[in-house]
Amino acid sequence: MTAKISKSIPPLLWVGAFIASIFLIMPFIGLSQRTPWSTFFQTVTEEAVFQSITLSLVVATSATAICFLLGLPLGWVLARSHVKGLKVIRAIVLLPMVLPPVAGGTALLFALGRKGFIGEKLDSWFGLTLPFTTAGAIIAATFVSLPFFVLAIETAASQLDPHFEESSLSLGAGPTRTFFTASLPMIKPAIFAGIALSWARALGEFGATITFAGDNPERTRTLPLQLFVALETNPERAMVLGMLMVIISLSVLVALRGKWIAAQ
């Protein structure tokens, strides 16, 4: 069986695939070699590091929850609606994926910062300021990870056979009921994939966070920020943190991807 499959792949692709894999795996081998494993646990449980881990989990999970609540409707509408101007929206939605996160963070400052056109109102009406707060870090993380979720939903929704939804309608379920009992369960794999991707992206978020939410040791210093600080002061800690992020992200991706495949 395997031999059969191998035969149908041109050898040149094998070479390319091999180089690509090595290229992607190499840095992690380097990192794991330099990681001081003997002090790994001790470093991870240091108060400052532990605080960053907790904060990162809170930020990434909150951001993913917002992605789910907002990204699901957006992805669905993008896939299904034919309203004019949606093409422009689609392009803008994907911007945070290709934009340098620092640019994203700057843009967020202009909108939601203290002097930003929305942030100013938030400040004067509700006394709410987002920069230098955990909420700000969550917003920065949401901003960069939302496109991943939207894209996952949009792809799944546009590939979903419309016959299933028509059947549901025909069998007496209204559009809302159809959405929740037929459409949504059928794109469950995509939802899991979207959650995995946006969570992992939110966890790794650095540029937009430090630009928009700043670096505050208690409120906004997530793992990547802690890693950045450690890189210049305590390289050993940096390696431990880097490895820790690899382990967390990898386990989330593997776990959710496993579930995704199982669901299919």
Next chain:
Amino acid sequence: MTTSKNFRGILRLNAFLAVFSFLSLSCGLSQNSLHVMAASSLTEAFEEIAEEFKKETQVEISLTIAGSASLASQIEDGAKVDVVALADEETMKRINETRRVEQGSLKIFATNYLVLATPLENPESIESLQDLKGSISAICAPQVPCGKLSLKLAIQENIDLNPSSLEPNVRSVRTKIELGEVDAGLIYITDINEKINHIIIDRSEQITTNYPIASIHGGKIESTDFIEFVLSPAGQKILEKYRFGAPS
């Protein structure tokens, strides 16, 4: 058949591009150029110095600008470098532990000190360090020289700074002030501009940071010429233009 041909073509092209870009990157520093690493606060001053130096000696300067701490990490990891100019002596000592600095070449070439900066409109009417209490402020993170200097200043003035954000470098402190995201911040006198308001802190000038320059062991012979140029009246004049203090 055609597709597979095209495909191979694309693969070859890719391989070619990959190798080409790799080579061009690694050979980017031509034999004739001197590789200088300088702290972020030196950006404009060193760009001008590099230009003047080239006019005089025909030696091209390839400048790498980053925070002092980042530069130190890069140098420790074996980055190719001839001359390094940093914003504090402590970091230079750190480099000396792993890669030898030519001891004779190590010189202090400039000094700098901190000022209190606010947005132009100064919404919280901040006039002194004491006014920082309860306001939203930013300083440099303690791992970079301007952050160390800020903490020294706070101790001298016996003030709890309690900043909202520890920015990775002095320029991002300034940006946060310019944008009005913070009410005040501590920045170098050399980093002030017309978009912000600055207040000289009474005894701040007593706490200065010294900018050391040195050539790294195994660097080019022209390193000495460059360091001499920075210390020469011509070099010092450029630094003075950017408000750097002369070494004492």
Next chain:
Amino acid sequence: MSTIQLSGSTNLEEKSFEFCIDIDSNKSVSIIGPNGAGKSTFLRVIGGHQPLRNGSLMINDVLMDAPTDRIFIPPHRRPVVLQHQNGGVFPHLSVQDNIAFPFRSRKCSKRKARTHISDILEEFDLKTIQTRFPDSLSGGQRSRVALARSVASNPDFLLLDEPCASLDVEATAEMHQLLRSLKTTLLIATHDPVETMKLTDFIIAVDQGEIIQQGSIEELTSNPATPWITKFLDLNLVSGKAVGYGVQLSDGGHLNLSKKHFGPVQISFPSSAIAVHTDQPTGSPRNRWEATVTSLNTDGDLVRIGLNGPFFSRATITNTSFKELGIELGSHCWASIKATELMVLPSMDPDKK
């Protein structure tokens, strides 16, 4: 009695469709026509998945779709169910949950729903697989689930879009038997003449987005509006019980097969395969029977002959041979067909077992 009154047009992918028809629940209907003629669109308009551009659609004397009056009743509030070709069985629900779907949609009480579901599982022989998921079912089982689910919705009209298109011969026969046993009025879009003849009494023929002919099978066969209809209906269908090479037909008469079969079968053969003779034929054909000419139609160079013998059949012969034979209405003649021309379809009809 339930009724559908449709008179209107719609546009789909730059094609326009115009339908004008009255249907009542007394007879099951086949919608036939070439690919892309508008069979599915016709069903989709009635089901509410394709809105009319102008005109109106009434079901049971209630206006369902009337663009000029801005009336459009959405699919879930129409007394019809449209079942797609693939059945549309939800992959994320078990067999019983699929069948419970219409009850849950219509907010039927749980207790009531449970008894309904139980009856339907029984009726469609799904009890043994009720907890399984569609992925683990055969194509035939899946379409049985789809049909059971549609029936559970208790529609006045069940709209079926090529219900057997993806099924093998056995599953098709099983499906046909199930469909015949249903009390619900069927509207079937089909490209299978056997389906038309077995399951329905009325034909709507569409072509290029228009209804070109409607009527009973006899009416369309004796006076087809287009060559396509002629070709589509150019088929004889008889049923009986096979024992080895022989088949005892249920209408009387006997046919010889080229291969062994056992049990109830249906046999179809094109009308052009029948040879007509004035005297008892001799020679190779294994099957021959005496018949009376009951109808004669000329269609260009061809003549279609209705033959009443032990069973009814239609023959098509050339004008030249018709003239040579010299037969007319009421004439006695002989018909014959080669055993190799007979196509055997297994039948599941219990009354013929």
